[in-house]
Amino acid sequence: MTILLPSNEIQRLKILAQYQILDTPPDTRFDDLAFLAAQVCQAPIALIGFVDRDRLWVKAKVGNINNELDRQLLPWDEIVAQQGVWTSQGHPPLKMAVNGTSQTLPLYAAVPIFTSDGYALGLMGVMDDRDRPLSPSQQQALQALSRQVTALLDSHRDTLPASDRNGQFSSEEAIAYPSNLKIVKILESITDAFFTLDRQWRFTYLNSRAEQILLRNRKQLQNTHLWEEFPELANSTFRGEFERAMSRQVTVHFEEFYSLLSIWLEVKAYPYQEGLSVYFRDVTTRKQAEAELLERSYLSTLATEVGTILVQGGTLPDILERCANAIVQELDIAGAKIWLFATDSQMLELQAVAGQLSYSEAFPVRIAIGISIIGFIAHNRQPYHTNNLLKDAWFGASTWAEEEQLSAFAGYPLIVEDRLIGVMAVFSKRAFSVELDNTLSWVANAIAVAVDRSWAREALMSRRESLLFQLANQIRKSLDLNTILTTAVSEIRNLLNIDRCQFMWCWPHQAYLSITHESAASDIASGLGDFSPTDTTILMEKIQNLETLRIEETHDSTSELAEDTDLGILQASLFHQGISSQLLVPLETRTGQLGAIICSHCSGPRPWSNSEVELLQAVTDQLAIAIDQAELYAQSHAAAFAAKTQAEQLSEALETLKSTQAQLIQHEKMSSLGQMIAGIAHEINNPVNFITGNLTHASNYIEDLMDLLKLYQDYYPNADRTIQDKTQDIDLEFLEEDLPSLLESMQVGAERIRQIVLSLRNFSRLDExxxxxxxxxxxxxxxxxxxxxxxxxxxxxxxxxxxxxxxxxxxxxxxxxxxxxxxxxxxxxxxxxxxxxxxxxxxxxxxxxxxxxxxxxxxxxxxxxxxxxxxxxxxxxxxxxxxxxxxxxxxxxxxxxxxxxxxxxxxxxxxxxxxxxxxxxxxxxxxxxxxxxxxxxxxxxxxxxxxx
Missing domain, CATH: 3.30.565.10 (Histidine kinase-like ATPase, C-terminal domain)
Structure with a gap:
């Protein structure tokens, strides 16, 4: 592999080395910037990576992608030349692999990360399964985030000792060598062990750093065979690839776990003169950093997915099941279980299970508080975890843990405001890190809040449905409006826990209101009666417009908060009546009658929630239906008996009419059909009889004519030429043969018609x-x-x-x-x-x-x-x-x-x-x-x- 270095590449690599940012543990500051890039660009994957001589190394990421990419696959020069935001439009998109799968995703936008001196050290990019054109504001935000990365880099470099900021090699020293030696020199400066081999696999050159690592002097090592010195490399994979590199002059590259030293070594061999240039590089720190980065990525993905599940909502069992599956899938652990605390039984009951764990008596479906490790966690309200489950197992779980090959366990109580909601347990075959423990604690808290909200919502809905059911049941039972309204105001007051609830009728044309039903505390004066809205015209307007009126706190007319409006006048009036807050929900019946439910509180300000308003609106809908049904019932009851009698008479008449109509149609149909068939049969029968009778005579006549023609042929065989021509034209021989068959066919057809006529007459049977x-x-x-x-x-x-x-x-x-x-x-x-x-x-x-x-x-x-x-x-x-x-x-x-x-x-x-x-x-x-x-x-x- 040969990379064509740009004019400033050597200096750029030297500057990159000064920052000492490669192969270092993850940094949350870079993670936060990658997260912001994903949010700004609305992309599922974002990354911050730095480019060295032969790779793109991912320092921070959002999403599950590989931590390295071959630099040859990266359009690095184009991204740097762009200076601003580079996009893949018009270019083949860069593909990066998704961890653990064969899937690849395109890098569709990136911005280079420059130092203050103008050296490009890396890039910030976003990825998705399709191109997402960035808006100008998104491009500006991405560039601003890249500048923040530069600031972090400068801050990181300033914290390093001055001795560590020097470059590991100089451009002059590298340029002085020929092409191959320049690569060797560059590699020598960045590796832990470097040497060259001849065709006999003997060491020909060794640098001082390798001497220190291998603890041998140069002379001894130069006379040593490679496979003798490194027997671990003599396996088929290494030796075969080395021999391929030696014979074909190609580069080989390994990244294997070196068991002898218990470290990760990167091994490369380059063709060099009559042998190979080989170097070992200790990448253990980078591997550990990659593992931490990957774990952070998994944890970030888990937190995001759990948050999405809780936001999307659904039934509580479905939410818990999806959360448990997300924990198992995203963290690649053995299993997860969630128990919820049942107040009626005072026990923990299993609600969600994920993973392939077998049944264990230590973690049953129902668990008493204080019994087993789960009950212990619930009782003490504190998390419990161990990375040595076999040694530290509770109540007989060690055998089960050994069978399942489990080594770690973590349990988290689900607590909301000192109330026990349940317990979440996680089982793993590998140890839990601190970051994983923190993330699972956050997940447990989020699940606890979601469960508590779900229970509260179910309780509210249950109370609401109970009230609506009672009202609907009352409507079906009695259809008595007085009973319905009395039940409504009483149930609403109990449900909302307020001081008074009233039902009011409104007659706009008469300009007065009437409160007919009321449920109030014993120490509150009755508000029943009629009154004109002299100082409460806003009530009349709200009811006429079917608008809800909320007053969460009333004020005296002398208060600084009082307003000189209709609403302010009403607040002052309510204040003098001892009412501190009020809620009015109007209704209108089918006939146009107006009314309202009024909820009042007298013991201090009370906010009215949207759910309470929605509940009262549903109640008013039921009341409107009740009033309509009561009116309809009164109107229809008087005529019910007459309508029933008339309906019975009409039903009998209808059945009689249907029967009579069917009989008439049958009679008329058969009469018409019989007359028609008889007429057709009669009309057909006459010409058929005529044809049948004449066919006999025609047959006789034709037979006589044929005999006469035979006599002529016998006695006058030599007929006139004209007669002979005519005989040929009419094919006399064929006529003699075919004419009897023709007459026979006509006879059969006439007989067929006669049978059809007989069938029609038999079918009609008008005479029978x-x-x-x-x-x-x-x-x-x-x-x-x-x-x-x-x-x-x-x-x-x-x-x-x-x-x-x-x-x-x-x-x-x-x-x-x-x-x-x-x-x-x-x-x-x-x-x-x-x-x-x-x-x-x-x-x-x-x-x-x-x-x-x-x-x-x-x-x-x-x-x-x-x-x-x-x-x-x-x-x-x-x-x-x-x-x-x-x-x-x-x-x-x-x-x-x-x-x-x-x-x-x-x-x-x-x-x-x-x-x-x-x-x-x-x-x-x-x-x-x-x-x-x-x-x-x-x-x-x-x-x-x-x-x-």
Whole structure:
């Protein structure tokens, strides 16, 4: 690695060395400036770092990032040249790693830190997961903070002994060497041990400082082999990398824990002539400083996160759980637990647990005060911690601590104003530092305050909800306005702990007020009665404008604090009445009636909190509702019986109307349908009969003509040329073959039309209005023939298959036309369901009522002879079925699930009347969503009682 040094780099490094700021313990003053930079720029990460020859070393930081960065990755020259605030816009952003993860974040803004002589020693920067353009004011603040860093540096240097302020090498001495030797000289001045090696790994040169460390003379060491002198370096990693450096002329760099000396050593080897230049550097102090800096970063992050959790709020268990998890995650410790003190049981009860600790009898869910270490902490109200848990464990916790590999424990009482709130306990596998203990103490205090506030808020809300519940309950119970107002003023006085509470009516047009209800202490005179607001016009104005009036302290008219205003006049009037503070909350009913609740205190000034005002506003809302309900109740009570009677009559009339309407619609529908079908059948039947009758004669005539043509061909084989041409043009041979087939096809078509006409006549049954024995299968077949056009495949749907399984049924006594209408309605609905399912690609493979339905849209019709008296007709489809709610209302008049214009909701209702009322039978439907539907029509063979 070779760094091109700027013209003043050697002097800059010398100046940096004079400050002795690298590899030193963290300084809270730098931490505070980094925190301010993060706050000003609204960034989650901020840093203060100093740049030496080959790295950016982070002195202070906010956020969890690495403590070092290779200088080659840093746009150092650009940042210094900028002088002001450098931003990453237009440049590839600098990436810094987040500790413990593979994540990197960009440095999007930085300002150089200059000495008073103009040497750039480092930078102050901010980072985020995205660029955040800085405003001019933020840039100015960042520059001002960088100047504060310079002032701290100067102050730090001034406190150093004069002998320590000298540079460790001179620029003249370094420049005198060739390129490689210059690097060697620079390294020699900043390392603890330096030497060179030849190809045989023997020492060729050793400086005096290394002699002192290794305790050998130069001659002996020069004849010693590297791997013999340092057997700890002879492992595969070091030796392999050294050999790579020797053979390929590259630089190697290690930072390993040197167990022999129990220190951290930084090891570097540079290619040098016929060997390597190697140096060791003791970085133990820096490592310790980095560890302290990292711990401070963790503690700062923990404090920030706990503060954020407490500010965000939420339920108390959720807050405690999140705080415990934050402690475990941010500090990387074994576990944390929080107990809260329950006043009813006088015991500590576990509320939050974080970490992977197993159960221990020493730290149970419920702990009595004074029992176990947690109870001891609660009883003495003092923190307790130990870094040797196995030796100093309490009440049998040592075995558990040994199993969990725990070495440290800390417990903190949660105290607010000498009141015990609970105990927080933290368990760790490593020792607690002083900084960690201080931070956990702060966290415990913050949690205690949050818990106390939560309890106070819950108590206030409970009292408020209790009052509102009582008022609402009173409204529901009696609807008596006098009782409601009496309860309201009494409960409000008790809740707010005041001397008097009153309810006042206001009549602006009559210009007077009336206090009708009051709850007051026994030694306070009654204020009930009517009065004109001669000296209290402000009360009338506040009530009319629905404005709250707060008076926290009244004054005599002669007082210096008295004001010559309406409010001042009212204060003086209240003062003479012995009232020291007052709160008025107005209300308005739905009818426009105005009123107010007045809270008064007579034993000194009393501030009215926002929560109390909000409570009274909620109470006045309930009172307004109560008054409206009382008025409505009085108005409606007189007409309730008449309205009820009228409603019953209307309900009966409506049911009768619905039944009559359904019957009329059925009759009209069947009458119109029968007339139309009969007319169509009659009109079609006439031309069909004409065609059918003439087809026989046409066939005979054509047969005679064909015979005559045959004779001509036999006796006149050599016809005229014109006849031959015509014969060829009309293809006489084809006509002779095709003409009989054509006549046969016409005969079949005429017969098909005749069958359709017969089916229409059989379906209408206009001539059969009385009950008579019929073949049920004929009615089903006739209905299917009429619906044949809907069973054929269409553009969006495939064909509907009909499977008929007819049993051996006798002649059934029924109304044929009406029963055909039932078949028509049920089969039409089945076709509608299958068409809808086919459009949704949702045809089910099998229903719960049959295992033989295929995957294609199918209607299965089955007839059964139940016994000598009953038959059953099953119509099953494999559509999507229906819900229980729809199935239960299926036969209600006018109920339909089809869109407007697609159905009237009368088909199945009429079918139900035909089957049940007309035929004394039973019509049932079984269906589930996704399992198709099954209709069962059960009718008696002859008129009989309904099937049970």
């Amino acid at each position: 209005s009385e009950m008579k024995p019929v073949n049920i299968h004929e009615g089903i077949d006739n209905t299917l023939m009429i619906l044949q056009h809907r069973l054929k495949p269409k553009t969006a749907n495939q064909a509907i298959q009909v499977i008929k399984e007819y049993g051996d049924l006798p002649q059934i006594g029924c109304y044929p036309g009406q029963l055909n209408q039932v078949f028509m309605n049920i089969l039409s609905n089945a076709i509608d369901a299958l068409e809808a399912s086919s459009e949704l690609s949702a045809v089910v493979p099998v229903t719960s009522y049959s295992s033989s339905l295929p995957l294609m849209p199918t209607i299965w019709i089955q007839t059964k002879y139940i016994n000598d008296q009953w038959i059953a007709i099953h119509v099953i489809d494999n559509g999507q079925g229906m819900s229980e709610e729809v199935r239960s209302r299926l036969f209600d008049p006018f109920f339909t699930t089809k869109p407007v214009g697609k159905g009237t909701g009368l088909g199945l209702s009429i079918s139900y009347q035909i089957v049940v009322e007309k035929h004394k039978g039973k019509l049932q439907c079984f269906s589930e969503v996704g399992k198709g539907a099954e209709f069962i029509i059960a009718i008696p063979v002859a008129p009989t009682e309904p099937l049970t």
